[in-house]
Amino acid sequence: MSSQEWWKGAVTYQVYPRSFQDTNGDGIGDIPGITARLPHIADLGVDAVWLSPIFTSPMRDMGYDVSDYTDIDPTFGTLQDFDALIERAHSLGLKIIIDQVLSHCSDRHPFFAESRASRHNPRADWFVWADPKKDGTPPTNWLSVFGGSAWTWDARRKQYYLHNFLSEQPDFNFHNPAVQDWHLANMRFWLDRGVDGFRFDTANYFFHDPQLRDNPADFREKSRPDGNPYEMQYHLFDKNRPETTGWMERIRSLLDSYDARASVGEVGDSHHAIRLMGEYTGPKRLHQCYSFEMMGNDYTPATFRQKIEDFFTGAPNGWPMWAFSNHDVPRHVTRWAAHGTTADALAKQAAALILSFEGSICLWQGEELGQTNTDLSFDELTDPQGIAFWPEPVGRDNTRTPMVWDGTENGGFSTGKPWLPVKAPQRARNVAAQAADPDSVLNHYKRMLRFRSERPELRTGRTRFLDLAHPVLGFTRGDSLACIFNLSPSENSIRIKGLSSLTGPSIGAALDGETLTLGPNGVAFATTSGAVGTP
Known part of the structure; x- marks a missing residue:
């Protein structure tokens, strides 16, 4: 790199x-x-x-x-x-x-204090302000991630301001x-x-x-x-x-x-x-x-x-x-x-x-x-x-x-x-x-x-997923490394060709010919010899 x-x-x-x-x-x-x-x-x-x-x-x-x-x-x-x-x-x-x-x-930022002071000041449009609907309700139905409307009324400007999070977190106007x-x-x-x-x-x-x-x-x-x-x-x-x-x-x-x-x-x-x-x-x-x-x-x-x-x-x-x-x-x-x-x-x-x-x-x-x-x-x-x-x-x-x-x-x-x-x-x-x-x-x-860090294919090698039955996930990285995981608390065995030998920090894995056995939450890293896949 x-x-x-x-x-x-x-x-x-x-x-x-x-x-x-x-x-x-x-x-x-x-x-x-x-x-x-x-x-x-x-x-x-x-x-x-x-x-x-x-x-x-x-x-x-x-x-x-x-x-x-x-x-x-x-x-x-x-x-x-x-x-x-x-x-x-x-x-x-x-x-x-x-x-x-x-x-x-923050609503304590000096620019927001300036913006809310009037509709006519150098930072009046640095935040998102909008007039209420005719019935006084917020201009849209937008909601805050933290609950309630995403709009809070400000009596100084007689407008609502937008905040996608807390009312103390006014949104900047990136337009x-x-x-x-x-x-x-x-x-x-x-x-x-x-x-x-x-x-x-x-x-x-x-x-x-x-x-x-x-x-x-x-x-x-x-x-x-x-x-x-x-x-x-x-x-x-x-x-x-x-x-x-x-x-x-x-x-x-x-x-x-x-x-x-x-x-x-x-x-x-x-x-x-x-x-x-x-x-x-x-x-x-x-x-x-x-x-x-x-x-x-x-x-x-x-x-x-x-x-x-x-x-x-x-x-x-x-x-x-x-x-x-x-x-x-x-x-x-x-x-x-x-x-x-x-x-x-x-x-x-x-x-x-x-x-x-x-x-x-x-x-x-x-x-x-x-x-x-x-x-x-x-x-x-x-x-x-x-x-x-x-x-x-x-x-x-x-x-x-x-x-x-x-x-x-x-x-x-x-x-x-x-x-x-x-x-x-x-x-x-x-x-x-x-x-x-x-x-x-x-x-x-x-x-x-x-x-x-020692295997360049794990940083930048392309991924090819293997068609393995649930709960086993498998893929190759680059041309020489297979990564296979048993995502369950029970032992699983699968037949898979193209694996040469186990390597790296494998966990609870055993390879016998084309049979890979993975213990509960098992992990297998394997060097490859030819195309990897199910027989």
């Missing part, structure tokens, strides 16, 4: 700064804490680190409500702390990617070129400080329909209302708009003016996510995109095969990033528990599976420990989405609890009371204990990451 294409097939490790390492005892993680723990990340064998938001914010949505795009929130540290983090990461061979939350900001120019300048600030790329939050939410047309009802049959009514609409007009690709091209042009920088977009959509990932990526657009397509409850060969084939068929010049978990969804070891003999067995198989996929990969902090969701009571929640929709769907705090470094009371995360609790089931899965156990999930991740 050229240095310009370091991102292609790379593995990125997501850090949630509030929950990684606290160094000052206030119970909230900080940038010096991340810097101190970078050797752990480097030792895993990943290529890059993605930091969730660290910018100045009132923290109504844990930093995804930005009030200053070119400074660090005091909760996390200073710009000097950030510079030290960049320097340390680069010395360890790690790239640093930072979140860019551009579709919306205004000045808004785009300003955001590009903010990105340039961080590129000049040495960041290696950006992760764009809610990348399909930048533009809205200027005609303000109502969304239709979701066309999918539903036997009962969704836990979140947002999913009961077909989001044709409040997001996924065609103007988005032009904005992506402007972002790419900026990044290409620097050496070896990369981008990844988040696509949040329950209808067309794979298609949008393809549309937003390519030589003149974002380098890669990820969605929530592999963060659901399905753990079947058909699901994984369909997502990967659909992407590369629809976007042969695009590039995906795959993830099983992140800060917004329940951890996959919990989601898929019924498919594993034990949590450790499932965690190890999931690691082998995702690290074999064609595309880039993103790992969520704690995933390398086989970490599980934390059971929280209502009074322990901080997440506005979790509070609004309690008890269904489960909020995001359960996956955001602190990283567990050792078996002490707070898991080595903080000397103070953590902002979210560290409970016994999570404390049992700590870094120190697993580092000392050669058979741990942590050490399996290290072996798997080393295997991916």
